[in-house]
Amino acid sequence: MQEEERLMVNGNLCKTGIEELDIQLGGGIPTGSTVLVVGSSGSGKTTLCMQFLINAANQGERGVFFTITEPLFKLTKNMEGFSFYDKKLIESGMVNLIDLRIISERLGLDTEKYTVEDASALLDILRDIADELNVKRLIIDSITALCYRLQTPEMIRDFIFKLGSSLAAMKCTTLLTSEVPPMTFQYSQYGIEEFISDGIMFLGDFERKGDLIRTFQLVKMRGAAHSRTKSAMSISSKNGVELAPLLKSRE
């Protein structure tokens, strides 16, 4: 079997490479889907997304990671602590890390506030980069920070729908991270992001005897017979993100 085919199950499922997650997904994410990865600060959104890209790159599938929340040196420094992270994949161009703020600067845009035209130009650039690099997987970290730079709810709404159409046309499997306040059960900051998404992964936590236990739940995944069970999620330098059955006895 070819390396690339190993990532695809039944022809059109995109494996995350995280064993338990792929089982929950019924094999993988339907290829071409846009998935919202929701969680509060420190919930593991960036790590999960990076692992998704690296696992694919290890199997010969190219990906791009657009960040707008932290500078690249900080992102890579954080990732270097994980054994799944392989610098060679970045150097070889199998995983491309791009700081959207630098792109904005180069386009002459105000990096803190976007006009409708700015947002549209940025979308074009995103699409061009994805096409040029011929990527199969794309990450935007985060959609919340991107929308934060837009001035009005109407602009945000318009941008999100245009982004949805662009992503659908690109045919890559996309993860959009969405930041929400801690201990809440909402999927997005602006209430629109979930409507352009084919899937929602919710990263939460709860307190047990004073300790915070990370949780993971697949809320929706169009086109996949997926589990909706809440799992415990672990993040370790050795194995990255892992899922385990959540113990549900009363506390």
Next chain:
Amino acid sequence: MANVLIDGLKERIANAIKVNQSIGILLPGSNYSDLLQALFEHIESKTEEAWVYVSVTKPYDTLVKQYEYLADAKNVKFIDCISRAAGILRTDENCVYIESPTMLEKLGLEIINTFKEVKENTKKYLVIDSLSNLIVYNDPDIVTEFFYHIVNRTRAKDIHTISLAIEEEGLEKHLNRLVYLNDKILKVRDSFI
């Protein structure tokens, strides 16, 4: 007297393990250190087997100081659930540290992950020391659920579980329920040995 006790325990452990079932060992606190010695001597003699020892009772560092041969033992890996919670920060090649004994799902993951590194066709054993201490840190119901998961998952992977339960006043009801999830129960009494 102590040697007779330990030899008797070793023999009982060896016989119980032979049947390849999950074993619950219920013992009074006064016999705990003798049982530990018997268990570690048994492990030391079984170099061809793979053992994972989950400690909720003593930090790995203390165990190694007490039983020096454990430090270099190739056939046993430790999962220490209490050092981190007690503020002891260290790393050891032979030990995985869990942040807190309340992180039961993480403990379950680490047990399975540690056994994944064991070569195929190796006899695999898991020791949980102890169920009674897990109950000290957690709600008894959640420990029961955890233990039920572990016994079933390890059975499916041909891993034999040995769980210790130290008899304590007030815990009998919970310990009995837990211990009876095992295939076989070994009750340690001075008079039996």
